[in-house]
Amino acid sequence: SASFVSSSVCRSDHLTYTKPYQQGSLFTINGNPVEKVRFCEALRFHKANGCIFGDSFSDDFCTVRYLLGRRFLEEKSVKDSKNSKPKSEYSHVKVSMAGSGFLLLFCGLCCPCFRKERKANSHEVLPKESNSVHQVSSSEMSPSSEKIPPSPFREPPSPSRVPQSPSRYAMSPRPSRLGPLNLSMSQINAATSNFSDSHQIGEGGFGVVYKGFLDDGQVVAIKRAKKEHFENLRTEFKSEVDLLSKIGHRNLVKLLGYVDKGDERLIITEYVRNGTLRDHLDGARGTKLNFNQRLEIVIDVCHGLTYLHSYAERQIIHRDIKSSNILLTDSMRAKVADFGFARGGPTDSNQTHILTQVKGTVGYLDPEYMRTYQLTAKSDVYSFGILLVEILTGRRPVEAKRPHDEKITVRWAFDKYNEGRVFELVDPNARERVDEKILRKMFSLAFQCAAPTKKERPDMEAVGKQLWAIRSSYLRRSME
Numbered sequence: 233s234a235s236f237v238s239s240s241v242c243r244s245d246h247l248t249y250t251k252p253y254q255q256g257s258l259f260t261i262n263g264n265p266v267e268k269v270r271f272c273e274a275l276r277f278h279k280a281n282g283c284i285f286g287d288s289f290s291d292d293f294c295t296v297r298y299l300l301g302r303r304f305l306e307e308k309s310v311k312d313s314k315n316s317k318p319k320s321e322y323s324h325v326k327v328s329m330a331g332s333g334f335l336l337l338f339c340g341l342c343c344p345c346f347r348k349e350r351k352a353n354s355h356e357v358l359p360k361e362s363n364s365v366h367q368v369s370s371s372e373m374s375p376s377s378e379k380i381p382p383s384p385f386r387e388p389p390s391p392s393r394v395p396q397s398p399s400r401y402a403m404s405p406r407p408s409r410l411g412p413l414n415l416s417m418s419q420i421n422a423a424t425s426n427f428s429d430s431h432q433i434g435e436g437g438f439g440v441v442y443k444g445f446l447d448d449g450q451v452v453a454i455k456r457a458k459k460e461h462f463e464n465l466r467t468e469f470k471s472e473v474d475l476l477s478k479i480g481h482r483n484l485v486k487l488l489g490y491v492d493k494g495d496e497r498l499i500i501t502e503y504v505r506n507g508t509l510r511d512h513l514d515g516a517r518g519t520k521l522n523f524n525q526r527l528e529i530v531i532d533v534c535h536g537l538t539y540l541h542s543y544a545e546r547q548i549i550h551r552d553i554k555s556s557n558i559l560l561t562d563s564m565r566a567k568v569a570d571f572g573f574a575r576g577g578p579t580d581s582n583q584t585h586i587l588t589q590v591k592g593t594v595g596y597l598d599p600e601y602m603r604t605y606q607l608t609a610k611s612d613v614y615s616f617g618i619l620l621v622e623i624l625t626g627r628r629p630v631e632a633k634r635p636h637d638e639k640i641t642v643r644w645a646f647d648k649y650n651e652g653r654v655f656e657l658v659d660p661n662a663r664e665r666v667d668e669k670i671l672r673k674m675f676s677l678a679f680q681c682a683a684p685t686k687k688e689r690p691d692m693e694a695v696g697k698q699l700w701a702i703r704s705s706y707l708r709r710s711m712e
């Protein structure tokens with residue numbers, strides 16, 4: 233008998249299959265027939281992001297040997313055993329904030345070695361290679377550490393391996409290693425009117441960002457390295473290109489091409505036209521984000537990070553998650569940008585972390601990483617927690633002009649939360665009175681992510697599950 237299964241909780245994606253799912257069975261994604269292996273990848277992707285598919289898609293659904301083969305079976309069992317630990321750790325996470333984290337945060341703010349103006353209106357960022365806090369490990373020095381060899385437990389390298397959404401996955405051709413763009417300098421000069429000021433859309437530590445109009449009508453963002461920082465930024469440029477070229481996800485800014493020739497270093501990415509999350513929180517775009525939009529944005533960021541941490545060819549740690557690195561589309565979907573500080577995670581299964589220089593933006597930086605130089609994906613989880621507080625309160629992580637007990641936003645929020653005054657934390661621009669329970673859950677999640685030590689923090693997949701649960705309660709309550 234035919235059985236029909238669909239998911240309404242996975243945004244617009246609609247996964248169906250017809251039983252029996254052996255010979256002659258039909259698998260579709262948004263009405264398009266696909267192979268089961270693709271279907272299962274989409275299913276696993278959505279499951280990882282918190283979607284619930286009911287009994288017909290039990291955990292064993294995609295482990296049938298003849299469809300997925302031995303490697304996938306092995307991968308699944310490894311993943312399962314890996315997953316079991318964080319889960320139990322996670323269930324014991326307490327909402328706690330030890331002083332040490334804040335001490336380090338303050339140290340980061342006060343210690344001159346951490347201070348550097350990057351942009352007049354932006355957060356402070358740790359210095360680049362030359363004068364940053366420096367502890368180099370053997371893995372840092374090894375040339376292979378910048379490369380991303382395939383892991384035996386990850387699927388074959390392809391930017392399209394995990395779908396941006398299963399619908400796109402089913403339809404889009406495999407992009408070449410660096411995407412379809414292969415531009416000459418004269419084309420880039422024409423696209424940016426010779427890098428004229430009128431094309432400038434922003435400036436960061438790496439250089440200036442321009443908007444480019446290509447002959448075929450495509451609009452792109454072109455990051456141009458500042459010449460005076462060329463040598464220092466070489467690794468950063470290479471890191472951004474190497475890592476971006478290997479990923480493809482709807483919540484990550486897509487790399488389209490690059491130029492590394494003579495005295496030009498350019499990174500060409502998709503242009504995301506609706507500004508940064510910080511712009512929107514500041515009201516700089518003339519709009520105010522409502523609670524639902526904020527929730528959707530954090531879910532998008534969470535999905536982007538989940539992909540980087542658990543589904544990319546090799547784990548990628550972004551290291552600079554912050555509101556000015558979250559770009560928004562016209563429909564308010566979020567994309568994580570700026571992979572200049574990104575690093576590949578551990579390659580060896582015995583390795584729990586990589587030892588590396590501390591990089592990131594003050595206020596978002598994991599205090600444990602700052603203290604130990606040990607980098608793991610949980611450092612991104614910490615920054616995500618800080619971002620979550622930021623998006624709920626509208627306040628930057630560090631608000632220097634506020635009274636003493638309000639300067640460090642997460643500390644201020646944690647104190648208020650513990651006093652039961654959660655409504656006082658909500659961004660006055662949020663324009664909506666949200667149920668107290670939902671707010672408490674959101675803040676509680678943020679504090680778990682921003683816990684002082686990595687073992688207290690959930691991983692991004694677990695965060696995604698909590699966010700989906702919060703979203704369901706929110707939608708249920710708004711319909712009541």
Ligand SMILES: Nc1ncnc2c1ncn2[C@@H]1O[C@H](COP(=O)(O)OP(=O)(O)OP(=O)(O)O)[C@@H](O)[C@H]1O
Binds near residue numbers: 502508557559569
């Ligand atoms: N792909 C893009 N599409 C649209 N705008 C972009 C894009 N990339 C960057 N921008 C704009 O350019 C600005 C500078 O970006 P960039 O990544 O260089 O620096 P940043 O993240 O703001 O600061 P820093 O690199 O110092 O942390 C961004 O704030 C954003 O406004």
